[in-house]
Amino acid sequence: MKKIISILFFMISIFSFATEREAYFAGGCFWCMEPPFEKLSGVISVTSGYSGGHVENPSYKSVSSGKTGHRETVKIVYDDSVIDYPDLLDVFWRQIDPTDSEGQFVDRGFEYSSAIFYIDETQKSHALTSIKNLENSGKFEKKIVTEVVKFKNFYPAEEYHQDYYKKNKIRYKYYRYHSGRDQFLNSIWK
Template sequence: MERAIFAGGCFWCMVKPFDSLPGIYSVLSGYTGGTVANPTYEQVKSHTTGHTEAVEIIFDPELFSYENLLEIYWQQTDPTDAFGQFEDRGSNYRPVIFYLNEQQKHAAEASREKLAASGQFKEPIVTKIEPATTFYPAELEHQAYYKHHPTNYARTSARRKKFLAENWQSAVH
């Protein structure tokens, strides 16, 4: 098994796209990149810990490659928005690929370069690629949010879905 950590706005919306793919064993909402040990949702939301909301994905690279995860990641975010995603604003919602080893770093950099060269977006690709730090799982009520709160999930993910439909409809999968 391997791990991948991606941030792309509210972690509630980042779980579902990865959650039921073959070779993916878990997708956990949490916090990473900050200075406070074991932060709470309220602390992270207050912008005082330096953490970013993210998802940790445990996957079998024999069944689903890291490169495939990256393709899905790009199609869940606005890679041209460095200060949040959609209605979620602030550094705790910034788009980041957190790499866990040199292979992930190189794969992430290559995928970002490929996206930039594709002409898919008129604005520059600003998603960061940073070394992973401690990942802290979020509180239970934030795990698999889309399953437990489908109405609220639909409301909070509507703007994201509209953007993705408009900007990724011609993307090569």
């Protein structure tokens, strides 16, 4: 009996110290949003998918039609004892044009617009604070229009979209360069 109690106590202590969390960011093309987060210490996984819409299990084709209400989104699973949510927000801002409400770079339409999907009030507070800080930084002349939205769903994208930048290096580099993303980001964040 003592052995069983010891094992149960050990398992409870492991789970009570678990620090795995999730974050959801829409920043235009999800292919471009995976690499910066996957490189971070403390990030466990990054999954491309669709979030915020009204259609269950949407396909890329249906999302890109603009009729599902979803945005291309990345789901980030991270260890918050190594990296925290405000750090993820800092990385997020450095990947997008937060002043563009019509999409991101070459990708146009609601499905490519930027958003922070918060899962609790702490994430919401951090997101709103980060927007104020960004507005006060003077980096952007236009208003910050990235939405802060209550998380309601996430559907992983088709397998061929996952780690696209690794699976299709040449196509990804060609797309990324011609999207204008890097040129814009370099001009803002130098």
